[in-house]
Amino acid sequence: EAGVVQSPRYKIIEKKQPVAFWCNPISGHNTLYWYLQNLGQGPELLIRYENEEAVDDSQLPKDRFSAERLKGVDSTLKIQPAELGDSAVYLCASSFSQNTEAFFGQGTRLTVV
Amino acid sequence: KQEVTQIPAALSVPEGENLVLNCSFTDSAIYNLQWFRQDPGKGLTSLLLIQSSQREQTSGRLNASLDKSSGRSTLYIAASQPGDSATYLCAVNAGANNLFFGTGTRLTVIP
Numbered sequence: 001e002a003g004v005v006q007s008p009r010y011k012i013i014e015k016k017q018p019v020a021f022w023c024n025p026i027s028g029h030n031t032l033y034w035y036l037q038n039l040g041q042g043p044e045l046l047i048r049y050e051n052e053e054a055v056d057d058s059q060l061p062k063d064r065f066s067a068e069r070l071k072g073v074d075s076t077l078k079i080q081p082a083e084l085g086d087s088a089v090y091l092c093a094s095s096f097s098q099n100t101e102a103f104f105g106q107g108t109r110l111t112v113v
Numbered sequence: 114k115q116e117v118t119q120i121p122a123a124l125s126v127p128e129g130e131n132l133v134l135n136c137s138f139t140d141s142a143i144y145n146l147q148w149f150r151q152d153p154g155k156g157l158t159s160l161l162l163i164q165s166s167q168r169e170q171t172s173g174r175l176n177a178s179l180d181k182s183s184g185r186s187t188l189y190i191a192a193s194q195p196g197d198s199a200t201y202l203c204a205v206n207a208g209a210n211n212l213f214f215g216t217g218t219r220l221t222v223i224p
Binding site: 004006031033035040041042043044045048055056091093095098099100101102103104105106107109 | 117144145147149154155156157158159162202204206208209210211212214215216217
C-alpha cells in the first residue's frame, strides 16, 4: 500500500512568486495535516483537516498561506507571495482518525531566493 | 502549550552498543506519544506509538516506554547498527493528533 505521497520533492522559486504543494494521503485516512519543518527543528502544525473540513488552522499565516482539501482526499497548500523566510520543508501527514498513528510523506523542500 | 525536550541533541556510539534516547514533555494530559525516525532530506518514519494508558511498546530492537505522570518517554535501541544512524523525534499528541515535536536526537552509529 502506498504511503503519503507529496509533490514536488524540491522547489526553488524567487521571492514574491506563488508556489503550491500537493499531498495524497493514505487511502481511507480521514485526517490530513500540513506541517512546517525548519532546519534542525521539529515539525510544527500548520493546518489539520477532518475529511474536507479545516478544523485547526490557527498556526497558518492566512495572509499568504492557503490550503484546501477537495472531496476530503488530496490536499494542496499554497503560498502567495513567497518570502525568504518561507524556505523550509513542508510535510504532509495523514491518520485514520484523530489520535491514531500519523504517517508522514517525504516532504517538499522549498527554497526561496 | 506543550513543550517537548529531547536529550541529548546528538549521540555517537560504536556499533553493537545499546542506547537510550530521552524525551520529556511539560503537560501530562496527552493522548499518546509517537517516536519517529528521520533520515537526512527525508520525511518522518513512524517507529512506535504508545497510548497514554500504556507503559511500553516494542518493535524488534526498539522499546519505547512512557511515564505520563513524570512527563517522560525513552526509546531504547538494542544492539545498534550503522543503519540506525538518523535523527529520532518524539511527538506528543495533545489531542486530535495535534502533535508537538521535540527537536530530535541525531544518532550516529560508528562501524
